[in-house]
Amino acid sequence: MVEPIRLHVAGWRHLTHSFALVNQWQLLALHKRSDVRLSVEDVAIPVAAWRPRPGAFDDDRTATISGLSAPEGAIDVEYRIAFPFNLGASRHQRPVLVFGVTENWTFPAHYFSNGAVPSDINARDGFRLVVPSRWAMRGFVANGVDPGRVEVVPHGVDTEVFRFDVQKRDDMRRRLAVEGFVFLSVGSLVGTKGGVHLLDAFGILLERGIKATLLIKGHDELYQSQGRLQQLVGRMNDSRRRLVLKNMKYVGLSLDMFQMAALYSAADAYVSPYLAEGFNIPVLEAASVGLPIIATGGGATDDFTTDLFRRQLSARLDTSDGKTRLRPDVEHLAALMQEMAGDEAFVRQAWTAGPEHVANGYRWDDVAAKLVEVARRAS
Numbered sequence: 001m002v003e004p005i006r007l008h009v010a011g012w013r014h015l016t017h018s019f020a021l022v023n024q025w026q027l028l029a030l031h032k033r034s035d036v037r038l039s040v041e042d043v044a045i046p047v048a049a050w051r052p053r054p055g056a057f058d059d060d061r062t063a064t065i066s067g068l069s070a071p072e073g074a075i076d077v078e079y080r081i082a083f084p085f086n087l088g089a090s091r092h093q094r095p096v097l098v099f100g101v102t103e104n105w106t107f108p109a110h111y112f113s114n115g116a117v118p119s120d121i122n123a124r125d126g127f128r129l130v131v132p133s134r135w136a137m138r139g140f141v142a143n144g145v146d147p148g149r150v151e152v153v154p155h156g157v158d159t160e161v162f163r164f165d166v167q168k169r170d171d172m173r174r175r176l177a178v179e180g181f182v183f184l185s186v187g188s189l190v191g192t193k194g195g196v197h198l199l200d201a202f203g204i205l206l207e208r209g210i211k212a213t214l215l216i217k218g219h220d221e222l223y224q225s226q227g228r229l230q231q232l233v234g235r236m237n238d239s240r241r242r243l244v245l246k247n248m249k250y251v252g253l254s255l256d257m258f259q260m261a262a263l264y265s266a267a268d269a270y271v272s273p274y275l276a277e278g279f280n281i282p283v284l285e286a287a288s289v290g291l292p293i294i295a296t297g298g299g300a301t302d303d304f305t306t307d308l309f310r311r312q313l314s315a316r317l318d319t320s321d322g323k324t325r326l327r328p329d330v331e332h333l334a335a336l337m338q339e340m341a342g343d344e345a346f347v348r349q350a351w352t353a354g355p356e357h358v359a360n361g362y363r364w365d366d367v368a369a370k371l372v373e374v375a376r377r378a379s
Contacts, residue, residue, distance in 0.1 A: 006037045007375055008071050008092065011081040011099075013042060014052040014062075016254050017222060018281065019099070021056060022132075022155055023081045024065050029156075029368035031064060036372060039071035043082040050222060056256055077375040079130070087116045087124055095126040095378040097151075101278030102139035103192050105324040119144030128378055130371070132279035133300035139324070151374045154304060155279050156367040159359050162261045162288040164351070172266035176249050181341045182213045184267035184291070186260075186282035188223035189216075194273035194296070194328055195232050201273070201333035203240040206247055210338050213247055215267060217260075220252035264289040268347065269340045273313055273328040274299060284362060287354035292347050294336050296326050304362055308353035311336050311346075 009027060012020035030038050045052065054062045075092050081099035090096050098121070107118055118140055121127050129150045131137050137150050173179065183202070187193040195216075202214045218225025229250060233241055255263065264270070270286035272295045283293055283301050287309055295301040297312030313333050315326035340346070 002035055004035050004037045005372060005375055005379060006039070006071065006074065006076040007372070008039045008041070008075040008078045008094075009081065010041045010043050010078060012045060012052070013040070013065055014054045015045065015050060016056055016219070017050065019081060019083055022099075022281075024057065024061075025156065025158065025364045026081075026368060026371065027065055027068060028061055029364040030371070031068065032365070033368060033372065038068060039075065040068040041070055043080075046083065055254060058256070058258070076379040079371070079375065084111055084113045085116075086113045087120050087127065088114055090126075095128070096124075097128050097130050097375065097378060100129045100131055100140065101136050102143075103276035103278050105139035105142050105276075106322065107143060117143075121149055122146045126378070128374070130374060133277075133303050135300040135303075136278045142324070153367060153370045153374060154362060155281050155284065156362050156364040157281075157284050157288040157358055158257070159288055159355065159363055161257050162264065162285045163355065164290045165262065165265050168262035169265040172262045176215065176251075176266065178213045178215065178249055178266065180211055180213060181269070182215050182267045183269050183271050183337060183340075184215045184217070184264065184286070185271050186217040186263075186286075187225075187272075188219050189225040189228040189232070190223065192274060192276045192325070194275055195229070196235075197273040197328045197330050197333060198271060199232055199236070199244060200330045201337060202248070203236060203244050204330070204334035205337050205341075206243045207240065208334075208338065210341055212337070212341055213249060214244070215249045215263075216251070217255075217263060218250065218252045219254070221254050226250065226252045260285070261289065264291060267291055269294065269337075271333075271337065272296065272301065273333050274301075275325040275327065276323075277301070284358060287350075288358040288362075290351040290354050292340060292350035293354070294333070294340060296328050299326050304357075306353070306357060309350035309357065311340065
């Protein structure tokens with residue numbers, strides 16, 4: 001019998017930031033494993049306005065997350081998943097895995113604590129990076145990190161929670177007062193999410209006489225997404241702005257996992273015209289629910305989507321300002337949205353192809369297994 005590995009996780013809990021959500025899903029999956037002795041410590045949150053509060057998970061999961069405690073005795077490996085990225089020496093004097101992500105392959109000074117830069121990890125004995133996608137890995141390598149120091153471990157989905165539910169669909173559509181074909185997009189609406197491209201393409205779609213609704217899920221608590229959306233809509237000409245506002249619904253409240261699953265169920269397709277993403281979990285969650293996907297080609301989502309349930313949005317690679325980003329083609333996006341709204345066969349195919357793909361390697365249990373494998377190699 002293999003001796004359990006003593007894995008110590010330093011990260012955020014009870015926060016709806018993506019790092020904290022990933023950490024908590026991983027903790028739940030790791031906690032179930034008999035080959036892991038898990039311990040946890042909370043890392044300081046760098047933004048004063050970000051207040052930890054339970055709510056993203058149900059009571060049982062929240063209790064499990066809250067009940068995880070500091071190590072009793074020695075550990076084998078430390079895993080850090082917080083921001084800024086910490087390459088400092090371990091007080092446990094054990095190997096360290098540092099979760100890291102880069103969207104546009106740049107690292108402003110505040111990305112690393114204590115003045116470190118990405119390539120410093122090459123000289124840190126026992127340190128390795130854990131990244132969620134090949135896109136993120138390429139970003140670190142482009143900044144001088146030895147590829148041998150980087151491990152790709154994708155994010156995951158709880159397929160028991162994120163699955164299609166016709167009753168939840170009906171209830172959510174009734175609450176939102178939406179009908180017909182609904183496109184969904186989930187994100188903070190920061191620039192790299194491609195909100196300007198999405199709104200322009202949706203405007204083009206409506207001007208062509210296509211009847212559809214755009215449902216946008218933002219995050220007002222952490223990112224003031226509604227204000228960002230107002231700025232994006234405000235740049236449109238009057239006629240397009242009126243048309244878009246008439247056919248758009250916005251949700252900015254923090255939702256728990258079951259409410260998010262219901263929101264996905266309420267839609268007919270998911271759209272993500274991103275410029276740069278480290279992974280893009282909402283695309284994976286949407287696929288798990290059975291939504292057909294439109295996503296930027298060439299980026300992180302190439303790792304975990306297939307042509308059976310995804311249409312790739314054409315984009316050009318742009319490095320003109322020192323950042324590496326994809327620039328989606330708005331006309332192509334409008335064409336894909338128009339095609340999706342009329343392609344019942346593809347939509348039906350995605351109902352089964354997406355969930356089957358996600359269940360075959362992208363559950364949080366699968367992610368935990370990969371993380372344990374990486375930890376064992378490090379120890």
